[in-house]
Amino acid sequence: MSRSVTLVKGKNNMIGISIGGGAPFCNVLYIVQVFHRTPAYVSGSLCPGDELTSVNGTSLKGYTRKETATLIQSVKGVITIAFNRIEPPKEKSMDISMKKVKHRLVEKMKDSTADSLGLSRAVLVNDKLVNKVEYLENNARVYRGIAERAREVLVSVKDLTESHRDFGKVFSNIGVYETQQNASVAFTNFGQAHKTMAEEGMKFIKKVGPMLRDLSTFLLKAVPDTKLTLKKYSDAKFEFLAYCLKVKEMDDEEYEAAVSLPICRQNSKLNNH
Numbered sequence: 001m002s003r004s005v006t007l008v009k010g011k012n013n014m015i016g017i018s019i020g021g022g023a024p025f026c027n028v029l030y031i032v033q034v035f036h037r038t039p040a041y042v043s044g045s046l047c048p049g050d051e052l053t054s055v056n057g058t059s060l061k062g063y064t065r066k067e068t069a070t071l072i073q074s075v076k077g078v079i080t081i082a083f084n085r086i087e088p089p090k091e092k093s094m095d096i097s098m099k100k101v102k103h104r105l106v107e108k109m110k111d112s113t114a115d116s117l118g119l120s121r122a123v124l125v126n127d128k129l130v131n132k133v134e135y136l137e138n139n140a141r142v143y144r145g146i147a148e149r150a151r152e153v154l155v156s157v158k159d160l161t162e163s164h165r166d167f168g169k170v171f172s173n174i175g176v177y178e179t180q181q182n183a184s185v186a187f188t189n190f191g192q193a194h195k196t197m198a199e200e201g202m203k204f205i206k207k208v209g210p211m212l213r214d215l216s217t218f219l220l221k222a223v224p225d226t227k228l229t230l231k232k233y234s235d236a237k238f239e240f241l242a243y244c245l246k247v248k249e250m251d252d253e254e255y256e257a258a259v260s261l262p263i264c265r266q267n268s269k270l271n272n273h
Contacts, residue, residue: 002053004082005045013073015081016040019052022065029060029068031083033229046083048229049236054082133230140223147215154205154212161201168194 007015016038022029029052040046052060055071056079063071072079171191178184 002082002084003045004080005043006078006080007039007043008078009076010039013076014038015072015079017046019065019068022068023062024064029063029065032233033225036225046081047085048232049085051084052081053084056080133227136223136226140219143215144219147212147219150208150212150215154208157201157204161198161205164194164198164201168192168198 009015016035017031017040018033018035020030020032021027031046031048031050031052033048034040034046052068054060055068056075058071060068060071168191171187171194173191175184175186175188175191178187
């Protein structure tokens with residue numbers, strides 16, 4: 001179904017989508033992800049899987065992904081995106097549902113296993129992008145452990161820094177009121193040394209703190225958003241493949257029926273005069 005949406009670009013001149021496909025290897029350009037809190041997300045009109053067909057009336061046929069991004073960037077202010085969306089019927093047959101299950105099973109099979117079960121054609125749908133979900137979850141688990149340990153270290157460093165600061169104040173005060181010259185200098189030096197260590201501790205916290213916040217953003221926002229996008233992509237892909245397989249089998253059945261029809265021959269009698 002052909003649709004269009006008009007968006008008002010933000011200050012960064014972005015609409016908030018990532019694009020896949022495009023020439024020379026793919027005949028279509030499609031939306032891979034719609035980013036949160038962007039014009040595309042706020043409008044609610046664009047979804048992952050939508051095929052992009054034109055930008056402000058300029059056809060995207062034959063465009064590469066980079067050329068499309070450049071064209072979108074060249075438009076300032078208001079931009080109109082035309083796109084196609086495949087909407088399968090709401091009622092699904094048991095046959096379609098079973099094919100969808102079949103694709104999901106084959107997705108995790110090795111080629112040799114699928115071949116031995118006679119599912120070689122379905123192996124062609126194996127998608128490396130979907131398989132990256134497990135890799136992403138493993139990385140997130142490792143980063144989550146790093147973030148927890150780093151947070152504990154920062155708390156300890158903060159406590160140690162405050163202790164050094166307090167010691168620095170105490171030794172400095174003792175140095176001020178100490179009557180003996182050598183002892184006064186020693187206490188003053190002790191106090192300054194503790195103040196220096198407290199300053200270094202604060203520098204460490206200021207450097208590591210933002211890194212820890214970025215890591216938390218990755219774990220709490222980027223990873224869930226990516227997993228959600230991949231889930232939507234996977235659901236749409238398997239739905240599409242199930243219908244494609246159904247159409248192909250219907251074509252095969254129609255062809256077999258046509259071939260099996262008997263060929264009627266009409267015997268004509270020739271009269272000799």
